[in-house]
Amino acid sequence: MKILVIGRGGQLAWELRRTLACFGEVVALDRRTVPVLDLAEPGGVAAAVRSVRPDLIVNAAAYTAVDRAEQETGSAWRVNAEGPAVLAVEAARLGAGLIHYSTDYVFPGDGSAPYREDHPVGPRNVYGRSKLAGEAAIVESGAAHLILRTAWVYGLRGQNFLRTMLRLMAEREVVRVIDDQFGTPTWVRMIAEATAILVARSLRSGTADLAEAGGIYHLTCRGQTSWYGFACAIREQAVAAGLLSDTAARVEPIPTSEYPTPAKRPAYSVLDLSKLEARFGIVPPVWDQALELCLADLASR
Ligand SMILES: NC(=O)C1=CN([C@@H]2O[C@H](COP(=O)(O)OP(=O)(O)OC[C@H]3O[C@@H](n4cnc5c(N)ncnc54)[C@H](OP(=O)(O)O)[C@@H]3O)[C@@H](O)[C@H]2O)C=CC1
Numbered sequence: 001m002k003i004l005v006i007g008r009g010g011q012l013a014w015e016l017r018r019t020l021a022c023f024g025e026v027v028a029l030d031r032r033t034v035p036v037l038d039l040a041e042p043g044g045v046a047a048a049v050r051s052v053r054p055d056l057i058v059n060a061a062a063y064t065a066v067d068r069a070e071q072e073t074g075s076a077w078r079v080n081a082e083g084p085a086v087l088a089v090e091a092a093r094l095g096a097g098l099i100h101y102s103t104d105y106v107f108p109g110d111g112s113a114p115y116r117e118d119h120p121v122g123p124r125n126v127y128g129r130s131k132l133a134g135e136a137a138i139v140e141s142g143a144a145h146l147i148l149r150t151a152w153v154y155g156l157r158g159q160n161f162l163r164t165m166l167r168l169m170a171e172r173e174v175v176r177v178i179d180d181q182f183g184t185p186t187w188v189r190m191i192a193e194a195t196a197i198l199v200a201r202s203l204r205s206g207t208a209d210l211a212e213a214g215g216i217y218h219l220t221c222r223g224q225t226s227w228y229g230f231a232c233a234i235r236e237q238a239v240a241a242g243l244l245s246d247t248a249a250r251v252e253p254i255p256t257s258e259y260p261t262p263a264k265r266p267a268y269s270v271l272d273l274s275k276l277e278a279r280f281g282i283v284p285p286v287w288d289q290a291l292e293l294c295l296a297d298l299a300s301r
């Protein structure tokens with residue numbers, strides 16, 4: 001099977017190139033490869049997909065700068081909505097499957113029970129709206145697809161909350177973190193492993209057949225916490241692993257009102273995972289256990 005991964009150096013794309021390698025040939029394209037694949041250039045997207053002729057497209061690229069998106073609306077929209085729309089049309093044309101990732105930020109965040117896939121959406125920011133438009137375009141395209149909504153993604157590469165916290169905790173005396181936004185921190189490696197299981201479970205005659213079990217699924221680690229809770233766990237586990245000294249910054253809880261940002265964020269965006277388990281038997285690890293595994297990886301370097 002030939003798999004086209006969009007993105008090369010992003011957190012998730014990096015991990016997917018490894019976990020998908022055993023399915024056959026993985027071609028990873030981005031804005032710097034030949035052929036070039038720039039999701040903001042629709043014509044080029046179609047040409048690149050046609051030249052690769054994949055059996056499966058896995059789109060791990062996105063415009064993920066949540067605050068910047070409030071200003072750069074056009075860019076966010078092109079990369080998160082229009083580019084994926086072209087990918088879906090090309091996938092349908094080739095008879096290829098499309099795996100795409102979306103976000104907990106499609107939800108308004110005013111609930112208090114985990115969101116199921118069919119819960120009404122209502123994004124609070126440009127990033128969330130652009131990701132939702134990407135979902136809609138894929139669903140409408142007729143391409144066989146899986147849309148995996150994930151959340152609060154971290155790992156040892158790229159820009160994420162874990163790396164920001166480790167840096168700030170080493171530099172400062174106090175780190176102040178919001179304690180009234182709830183969600184589920186999700187190790188990027190877990191998303192890539194689950195994706196490989198999804199591909200394996202969908203294999204028919206040597207290629208991934210996403211037509212039958214396709215649709216939207218929630219895929220995060222299990223459990224929930226606030227950003228403050230996540231920061232406290234990072235500090236505690238990093239000290240235990242010898243990655244931070246016990247003189248590292250202390251973590252102080254603050255309300256969202258004391259951390260003003262251009263983009264509004266949902267106060268509660270925990271995702272219900274039962275559809276993923278019922279259909280594919282996937283039960284991700286609890287978020288703090290995944291964090292421990294990730295930090296153990298860092299400590300062993
Ligand atoms: N990060 C998170 O917390 C969450 C992410 N998600 C979703 O998960 C998926 C993966 O995110 P993640 O790996 O964290 O994202 P990253 O920000 O780590 O990586 C994004 C990737 O997209 C690429 N990219 C950006 N613009 C374009 C473009 N115009 N054309 C081609 N490639 C482009 C970037 O390439 P370049 O190096 O050239 O900029 C980069 O490789 C995305 O769909 C995201 O929306 C969902 C929930 C949470």
Ligand SMILES: Cc1cn([C@H]2C[C@H](O)[C@@H](COP(=O)(O)OP(=O)(O)O[C@H]3O[C@@H](C)C(=O)[C@@H](O)[C@H]3O)O2)c(=O)[nH]c1=O
Pocket residue numbers: 064065066103104105150151152153160161164168175176177178181227259265
């Ligand atoms: C750095 C920092 C952040 N915060 C807050 C701001 C924000 O509400 C929260 C997390 O900060 P981030 O910059 O990681 O937030 P953000 O970039 O909005 O994270 C989101 O990214 C997109 C791509 C998604 O899809 C979401 O699931 C989510 O992971 O913590 C503090 O309270 N104190 C701090 O020192």
Ligand SMILES: [Mg+2]
Pocket residue numbers: 064065066
């Ligand atoms: Mg961010």
